[in-house]
Amino acid sequence: AQSVTQLDSQVPVFEEAPVELRCNYSSSVSVYLFWYVQYPNQGLQLLLKYLSGSTLVKGINGFEAEFNKSQTSFHLRKPSVHISDTAEYFCAVSEALGAGGFKTIFGAGTRLFVKA
């Protein structure tokens, strides 16, 4: 992917409300798509991934994401958030390189802040 854009740097939301974290990418080849979550003072954990098949993928903690090839988007959603979902979320795109191997590019991150 030439670029990965997370459209919101911060998203405040009230507990039990739905949330969508947006991710767009640019690439001229087929890609694999990922969402990672980083809780405070921790490394990143894989939340979900899209490789092929159904464009709606489900991950851990009730999150899901939908791949839209025509809009080159991979938005992350949760119908009802909890305080414990407060974290930073990273979208990542992996694409094949012409000479072999893969390159992964991460977005800048979206900080989700869930308020009581």
Next chain:
Amino acid sequence: DVKVTQSSRYLVKRTGEKVFLECVQDMDHENMFWYRQDPGLGLRLIYFSYDVKMKEKGDIPEGYSVSREKKERFSLILESASTNQTSMYLCASKIIAEGGDGYTFGSGTRLTVV
């Protein structure tokens, strides 16, 4: 579960010091990576390794080197630390190099260079 362990959570070093950041993974992963994480920039790849004694430059290798003497251990070396290397450093591993495999990350080392 695969575990990736970074030996230090916080480090404070002086400008010009040689700094070693250590990373160990407890599964038989061949692929290991070093990223730095800065606010608003996401993760940027410094170096990676597909096998013992093998290393490849990532997107921002300047000022860094790496060592992979054993399969489970991947060290990041700052030859002469500078204040612009103050950052969060994340080590990661993955089972295969193929793009569909996700990373397993360590907890990170927050390095401050004064």
